[in-house]
Amino acid sequence: MYFIWQFALLVFKFKEYALAVVMAFYYTLMVSDAFYWTNNEIHQAVGWMFLWLGLYKYQKSRETPLMFRLISFGIIGALAVLTHPLMIIVVAFVWVYYLLEERPPIKDQN
Numbered sequence: 001m002y003f004i005w006q007f008a009l010l011v012f013k014f015k016e017y018a019l020a021v022v023m024a025f026y027y028t029l030m031v032s033d034a035f036y037w038t039n040n041e042i043h044q045a046v047g048w049m050f051l052w053l054g055l056y057k058y059q060k061s062r063e064t065p066l067m068f069r070l071i072s073f074g075i076i077g078a079l080a081v082l083t084h085p086l087m088i089i090v091v092a093f094v095w096v097y098y099l100l101e102e103r104p105p106i107k108d109q110n
Contacts, residue, residue, distance in 0.1 A: 003027065003047040010050060014058040023050045045084035049091070052076040056098060066102065073098070 003023070010020040026046060055076060059069045077095065080087045 002044060006047045006051045010054045014054040016054040016057055019050050019054050019057075023047070041084040042086060045080045045087040048076060048080035048083055049087060049094075052080055052091075053094065 007020055007023060010016045010023065023046075027043070030043065052073065056069060056073050059072065073095070077091045081091050
């Protein structure tokens, strides 16, 4: 039941309702479409990942300086990766995506 506090943080603190719904869908799909419950750390890592994304979006909406966002992004992202090594692919992709999103748009040279 570790994911309940992560879900509560997403809903009540960060106000990231879309991430909370996707997190609920993930855990519901895992229970409804699997014959056996897979007792694996990947579910904990996915919970950390949702918390990671919610915290980053929350800090971005409050215009927290980029350095503080990257530090918290790195710490919670590392928790997700250390919980289950398969999360390296997801964490790396999202890390690069959000870093590229921070760049100012390229202006036309015409």
